[in-house]
Amino acid sequence: NAGVTQTPKFQVLKTGQSMTLQCAQDMNHEYMSWYRQDPGMGLRLIHYSVGAGITDQGEVPNGYNVSRSTTEDFPLRLLSAAPSQTSVYFCASNKRREFGNEQFFGPGTRLTVL
């Protein structure tokens, strides 16, 4: 199993550009999430999904869109990049259970917006 994979590992954008961060998992996990990590802030939830076709907003959703057309994939779209979106982005997945579910994290994408 590859686990959770993310592409690209690094990306530099100009203000106003759009892009999609890719996330895929091969563990047949129902739940997937996107977090961003800023210095000194810990991880904050952007969007999450509890299954194909179902997504919802997390703590900091503005400026981002998601979709979940398959169980495996959960792409994150930046609509019009802003310097405030410079961050490290983590995708995570876990199985649907009430408790005790560790989230498996991808390696992260380091995004810089100029």
Add this chain to the structure above:
Amino acid sequence: AQKITQTQPGMFVQEKEAVTLDCTYDTSDPSYGLFWYKQPSSGEMIFLIYQGSYDQQNATEGRYSLNFQKARKSANLVISASQLGDSAMYFCAMSRSFGNNRLAFGKGNQVVVIP
């Protein structure tokens, strides 16, 4: 809303000694889960240990144990017999009882193990 607080400054620990990392939380949910993750300098997030709010016993996983005090709303991580590879950031996180892919993270504790 859930809130996780980790306020310790960076810590230096002697190799082979134990270290305790503090985590306090605030929630109105009647049931919840508490997690600790490790993030080494390479950047990946590594799951360490989990504690459910209704678990009667403190969780243990190898050298990691969680000192759970529900009334005080604290979930401290204890690392015994520190190793050089334990040098990392450590994050405490909480999930709600339902929809448990919504983790709220603390800001982390930096640990440096010195030989």
